[in-house]
Amino acid sequence: MSSKTLISVVGPTAIGKTRLAIILAKHFKTEIVSADSRQFFKEMHIGTAVPSAEELKAVPHHFIQHKSIFEPYSVGDFEKEAIAQIEKLFQNNDYVVMVGGSGLYVDAVVNGLDEFPQIDSKLRDSLNQKLEKEGLECLQEELLVLDPKYYHLVDIHNPHRVIRALEVCLTAKKPYSSFLNQKRKKRNFNSFYVGIQADREVIYERINQRVDIMIEAGLLDEAKKLYPHKNLNALQTVGYKELLEYFDKNFTLDFAISEIKKNTRRFAKRQLTWLRKNKNILWVDFNTEPKVILEKITNQLKTNPHA
Template identity: 60%
Template sequence: MTKFLISIVGPTAIGKTALGITLANHFDTEIISADSRQFYKEMHIGTAAPTPSELAAAKHHFIHHKSIEDNYSVGDFEKDAIKTLDQLFKTRDCVIMVGGSGLYVDAVTKGLDEFPSVDPSIRLALNETLNSQGIESLQEQLKTLDPKSYNTIAIDNPHRLIRALEVCIGSQQAYSSFLTSTNKTRAFKTITIGLTSEREVIYDRINRRVDLMMLEGLLDEVNSLRSKQHLNALNTVGYKELFKFLSHEWTLDLAISEIKKNSRRFAKRQLTWFKKNTETIWFDYNTDIEAIIKTISDQQKCLMQ
């Protein structure tokens, strides 16, 4: 019996979580989360993690299973996700995967590329630069060393940024040059569904989500994490901007405006990444669910022939 992973991708705030739950209920299955920011149990509001009612509506895996103090790489996630899928496929014909972290999605569906080993001192030096000069300094360095990676990876994520830079520096070659088209063999077939809309709609949804996060208590959540703000997991959109407000560097209005701007930039990079996959079937976020289910069923029949 052919097993299927239904992967739902798209920019932030487009409705992936809701679609994933609907599909999980329709196919009587469970959900793998491939959103790296939602792994951390201390980060709820700012990561738009599924709510308790959403988690109760369908079984989720890899939501709040780690602490911001844990070291958890994309390679660790690949191993854990494949192990979980192997278990789920023993009793289910399909599993849903939902996530906006392109590298983590690809790690499950295609496998990770092989990179050269790098002297650990390079990462230590880059982390020192991050702490002393800020993330912008590292972003400019990557822009110079590897423009292709600068335009495709999540440069607001210090983990990804430092990983790309350490490979560039350690190997004297572009990080992007190690990204191959060779995929690992998987014991399942993947059907990728993309949600999108016009740019103005995406940006409006992002702006409204940020306003809602503030109403839900994002500032209090960030304030409770101030003592941990040096951790890489917290150097991310929605948290780093409010840390600047709490340290009296920015006004609250400026911090909120920057969260919206950086979220919009993140959405643009997400779309750039996901559109590299020519097999993705794209739908407007308002598409009737029955049409999406029919397309998935048709794809399953085609892939089983």
């Protein structure tokens, strides 16, 4: 059995994952791999809550703003690159810390990606045309009928994710969710999860505060610079898509900000739904002292190093 361990820090958005990841990386004298798909893109800084300059300086981070929104980058691409980077880090470290709120990306590294059927490009084109002509709501309703289970897991406001699920459902003639959690790939390292939790009211309040801070930090200007590229997949995400609606004069600014808060709260709820499927997570309260968290982690690693 491998003596190398990947420690994944997970939890809902705005809960303090970056802070804990840095504490763990310092303790284990290692580096951090980011699995936050929103933070991959260099043009999107404020709205994705990229770690601060001080945080990035405290511990080396990988996969932070390493791509452009104009470059196609899939979860499969990330899986390959992240595994290569992790194996490289394990040459000099017994531990590597991974952090991120994108459950699919974390799971891709730990377990490998599920195998899906080959999709006909004509089907994908027809779904994209349907999106253009009839809107996202029509596709959401179709997904609810074909795969209600995945409908309640996926970010249904992300057209790329909805179309991906629909094309699999329509091609395979069975639900997208039936392809998830297939046989795990064998990795050359052990995996350990630590999750940060809090009462729903606390999570929602932290989200609301973070959005206000983002607006004060200049999110509106950042989104305005990206407006000419509003149709790119990378921008179909919370914090940007609502402001793009404002620039299109479909929303008032106050309503757009309230929508960012509401959609981020919904996103956090879906993150927790995804994470609760994983019975191997060591959950800690968001305001637990770092020293106590480290004790819990080290004790569990001693008693169950191959979690």
